[in-house]
Amino acid sequence: MSAKPSIASSAFSRRGFLGFAAAAASAPLLAACGGGSATQGGGGGAGGTVKFWDMPWATPAYNDAAKKIVEGFSGANSSKASYQLIQWNNFYQTFSSAVASKTGPAVSTGGGFQAFQFEQQGQIAYADKVVDELKKNGQFDDFLPGVLEPFKTDKGYVAVPWQLDIRPLWYRKSLFEKAGVDVPKDWATLLEAGKAMKNIGAVGFATGSGAGNNIGNHLMIMMMLNNGGGVFTTDGQLDVMNDRNVEAVEFLLELVSNGVIDPAAVSYTTDNLNAQWKDKKAAYGMLTLGVPERVGDTSGDIVVASPIAGPHGDKAALIFPNNIMMYTNTPSQEASEAFLVYYLGQIKELWRQKLMNALPVFKSITELPEFKQDPNNVKIVKEYQPIGKTFAAQGNTLSADLAVLDGGQALNQLTQTILTGKTDAKSALQAFESGLRSTIKK
């Protein structure tokens, strides 16, 4: 009996195999140490060009308009600016790699707490001179109340805000009419309305915390803030186990146990959540600005609800003051500052063209006819912005720690534990606090 070999063995040596196996096995190392990341662009603005990196904050039309603004810059000594779009996927890795290799931007937008992360590492150029210039040209007084202060540290302004990413509550009018209930005004009516929604097959408090979806995480913090709680004390110390937080989590668990929150929400991606709103399943819930546009609903049936009150009468909304930061690696600090002042003076155009899914930081932009045409925007500015609190609440000083809170595992774990309903409030919060303590450096 003869048989042919399955694979020619002569080409398969032990050393060759081990080399191959080691190479393949080292993939996680390469991934984890960031070895595979590509840096962007060339030197730090060689030739007097200020490199500006921007994120895809809205549709591609936004990026085209922002690029046009950037390319219109002409500073002293013939300094110019270039525009580079950076994708959100692994953005922190992209920025870190570039900053470490001195190929990063001179000025950029980015993650909400990115400026503080890079400040910790000595890579941020303080914006005090920019703020001085804004005082001179009148833009300083144009800022909405409370949006600039969180960026002031002992050493100076870490960044300058340019838009507010806020989390308002939305509802679908027709579902409330169908269920015969009023739009919630407080937690008690939210529970009752949610039960009525369940009876008509709708979702009373839509959310999600599946792959890549952070709305559920933001909801947890929003409900704590809405009850007068928060993750930090006024002086920035961790304060997870306070009574208000416990009460908020107990209420969320009650919503879960009554089916007001969809039992599958824990796995909902952003697409799943958008589909719920589009398919008229979601009756009420917290989301970003521009929900009708986001889900493609032009019926006018989805509108902003007023903020609800917690059981003690507190009201609050979660707000992220997105900002523009300057880096120490620049062809000219003066050029960076001039560019930033110029750019802040031009961003009005982005709202005028209706390209933004965020609130402006300048009062004058909220008064633009193009902005005021949308009653949802007006309502958000009027009712939500004044009660906006950041992740730093109960304090109001932003820091690098908030990046860990925002994107870290501890908050996601808390959210998913609550949404599955298999916990009690204190256990969930204790695990959350423990997770935060192990990752936040104090």
Add this chain to the structure above:
Amino acid sequence: MTSTTTQSGLARARRGLAPGGPGGGGSPSTTNRKSRLSAQTTRTFFWLLIPSVVLLVLIHGYPLVYAGVQATHDGNLIQTGNFVGADNFATVLSSPAFWKAAQFTLWFTIVGVFGSWLVGLGLALLLRTKIPAGGTFKVLLLLPWVVPIVVSSTAWNWLVATPDSLIPSLFRNLGLGTPLFLADPTLAALMVMVFKVWVSFPFMMMMISAALASVDTTVYEAASMDGATRFQQFSQITLPLIARSTYISWILMTIFCVNDFPTIYLLTGGGPVDATTSLVVLAYRTVFQDFATGPGVAIAFLMTLTLVVVSVLLYRQIRKSSVE
């Protein structure tokens, strides 16, 4: 004597060696020529090897060394920080999250490797028989492997994510309740594994098909004439003859499963409540979400070490199978 010669010939045939060829001792003239060639060309070989060595050092050596530095320091992606020795490893090894992820990785790998192998083997055997449009069928079976993972994970999400998705609706219509495939920790873990098998079986099928293609069909005819049943033919002929291919595919699939980030991350993000968090997902989250570079890289190091050990053990099996 005759028997010894025959066995030797069989063993050589299994290793794919021609009588008297390299590896079989060779004739004196062959050996002498080899020695002469080696003497004349050693220096040339050395110089020719240099570009490859430099590339290997740059591509693999530098990141490995740098990862080693990060794993033993308390810094971040930009600054290395202070030397902390094995503290990061101690932190990782004392973390329940690490062991939970290790346990999931183990199950994910076992199901991924053997599930895809079984499906691949079954289909490879099926494709060996003459079926109408066999070529087209084979191409269609390759689709899960060919389609970008982001597309297939999105498609699977559509199929199972919400109570109104196709498969939960089907269960409901059959009176089997409405399973929440991605929201229930156990079902989500199962779903990720099933998805991995679905994505991977074409690779196994191709490996096994290639191995089966080299098996002489007369072997089966002879066995059949000797009265061997189908099962005996499968267990006594087919499996041994594809053993080396099987071990190699197991090694590769083990590495693919342990290192698999997108399959898990795109479908469940590691949730719900870490039910599908594997070691590579945990390493990613630790470095890029908790910004704890040292512990994250330490996890990756431990994974690499485990993979090398598993690979070496399986490689020994390959050697054994070639000796037999």
